[in-house]
Amino acid sequence: xxxxxxxxxxxxxxxxxxxxxxxxxxxxxxxxxxxxxxxxxxxxxxxxxxxxxxxxxxxxxxxxxxxxxxxxxxxxxxxxxxxxxxxxxxxxxxxxxxxxxxxxxxxxxxxxxxxxxxxxxxxxxxxxxxxxxxxxxxxxxxxxxxxxxxxxxxxxxxxxxxxxxxxxxxxxxxxxxxxxxxxxxxxxxxxxxxxxxxxxxxxxxxxxxxxxxxxxxxxxxxxxxxxxxxxxxxxxxxxxxxxxxxxxxxxxxxxxxxxxxxxxxxxxxxxxxxxxxxxxxxxxxxxxxxxxxxxxxxxxxxxxxxxxx
Numbered sequence: 001x002x003x004x005x006x007x008x009x010x011x012x013x014x015x016x017x018x019x020x021x022x023x024x025x026x027x028x029x030x031x032x033x034x035x036x037x038x039x040x041x042x043x044x045x046x047x048x049x050x051x052x053x054x055x056x057x058x059x060x061x062x063x064x065x066x067x068x069x070x071x072x073x074x075x076x077x078x079x080x081x082x083x084x085x086x087x088x089x090x091x092x093x094x095x096x097x098x099x100x101x102x103x104x105x106x107x108x109x110x111x112x113x114x115x116x117x118x119x120x121x122x123x124x125x126x127x128x129x130x131x132x133x134x135x136x137x138x139x140x141x142x143x144x145x146x147x148x149x150x151x152x153x154x155x156x157x158x159x160x161x162x163x164x165x166x167x168x169x170x171x172x173x174x175x176x177x178x179x180x181x182x183x184x185x186x187x188x189x190x191x192x193x194x195x196x197x198x199x200x201x202x203x204x205x206x207x208x209x210x211x212x213x214x215x216x217x218x219x220x221x222x223x224x225x226x227x228x229x230x231x232x233x234x235x236x237x238x239x240x241x242x243x244x245x246x247x248x249x250x251x252x253x254x255x256x257x258x259x260x261x262x263x264x265x266x267x268x269x270x271x272x273x274x275x276x277x278x279x280x281x282x283x284x285x286x287x288x289x290x291x292x293x294x295x296x297x298x299x300x301x302x303x304x305x306x307x308x309x
Contacts, residue, residue, distance in 0.1 A: 001268040003088040003229075004275060005285075006068045006095035006102070008255075010194070011278035012060050014049045017067045019299055020074055021047075027070045030108065034066050037109055038116050042066065057198065058119035061094045062112045068098045068276030069108065075275070075303055086273075088236060088264050090229035092281060093161075093201070093255050094118070096247070099228055102275075105221050105240065114215055121208035122251065123198050131199035132177040133160060134170045137190040141168050141258070147183070155179040158202035161255040164287040171199035201254050209251040216247050234259035236267075257281075261288045273297060273306060 020027045031043045045053050046063050053059060075081045089099040094115055101111040134157075136144055141162040148157055148170075155176035161169035170180065177193070184191045199205070221243065227236035230246045234256040237243060261272075261284070271293045274281045279296040286294055295306050 002086045002271045002273060003090060003264045003269040004083065004086050004099070004102070004273050005281050006089075006091035006098035007064060007274065007276040007278055007281050008091065008093035008095045009057070009060050009064065009196075009200075011276060011280050012054055012064050012067075013277060014051060014054060015047055016063075016277040016298075017070050018047055020070055023300075024074060024078060026073060026077060030066065030070050030073070033108070034062065034112055037112055038062055040116075055195070056119075057123040057196075058116055061115040061119035064094060064277060065098050065101070065112055065115050068095070069101055069111075071275050071297055072098075072102045075297065075306075079303055079307060081303075081307055086226065087267070087269060088229050089226050090260055090264070091231075092257055093231060093250070095276070095281075096228065096231055096250065098276070100221070100224075100243070103224055103226050103228065105224050105228075105243075106219060110219060114212075114219060117215055118208070118212060118251070121211045122200060122205060125205050125208040126173075126198050128197050130173055131197060131204060132172065132174040133194040133196050133199060134172075134177050134181055135192045135194055136168045136170060136184060137192065138166060139168060139189055140165050144168050144170070148180075151180075151183065158199075159254050160199070160201035162258045163255075164258050164284045166287045167284065169194070171202040171204065173199065173204070201250075201252065203252055205252040209248055212251060213248055216244050219244065229260045229264060231255045231257070231260065234263050236263070257284065258288055261285055265289055265292060271295070 034042050089103045091099040100106045157170045157172035157180050160171040221240040224238040232246045232249050232253045273295045275297045282294045282296045
């Protein structure tokens with residue numbers, strides 16, 4: 001049984017999907033549409049940078065969506081691949097919007113517009129440079145929770161992404177993240193500060209989630225043909241009403257990625273296909289369960305490997 005997954009922020013890179021852009025008119029059309037919809041030269045930013053511009057959250061989120069969606073459309077329309085055997089669609093944070101677009105619940109224009117808004121509001125929720133995120137390696141989420149609880153008077157930090165037993169990401173104000181990092185270093189626990197300027201998926205995103213309420217509630221959604229795995233519940237749903245509520249909550253709730261993957265595996269998934277730039281989710285899935293098969297789709301060669309497997 002198969003599941004398809006779409007990456008979130010951090011997977012972007014200059015030049016992503018250029019191979020497809022140069023070969024397929026379908027991709028050129030989607031990129032041209034994106035430039036017009038966003039009123040931003042997203043094509044130029046993706047292919048030429050500069051990197052700091054691509055890494056602006058309001059550019060990053062629609063850019064990753066665009067790259068992932070293009071690859072999905074190429075697989076489906078140019079290679080005639082049938083996704084009927086896929087049981088679940090899922091995505092990491094913004095990747096959940098990509099999943100909804102690829103399953104046919106929201107259209108391309110609405111998805112890319114709302115992600116630009118989402119990225120802008122998330123970036124603005126905390127003054128630039130005041131927020132931070134920290135990846136903690138080699139520690140389970142419940143163990144890290146204990147450290148945060150025991151030191152909650154010393155620093156206010158929150159688990160933002162429960163990615164795997166090997167990687168948990170924490171959000172907070174920069175001063176608190178620095179104190180947590182010092183404590184972890186004293187305990188010889190490996191940690192890495194991420195190249196972001198806002199503390200995503202925690203209570204500091206409250207203003208962003210409030211601003212997104214009207215946009216998400218007004219979003220036109222078709223009935224889902226396949227279940228989506230929600231980041232908030234780590235469970236499946238096909239209810240558009242429930243999905244809208246969860247997309248609002250998702251902005252300040254932690255991404256329960258490890259639990260989401262385990263849920264899919266428990267329910268029969270043995271093959272995961274990651275569609276989009278990078279291989280971040282593929283690596284996380286293999287750390288969660290070494291027995292499942294994972295395909296990362298970034299090139300035509302990857303597509304042919306998937307089709308012939």
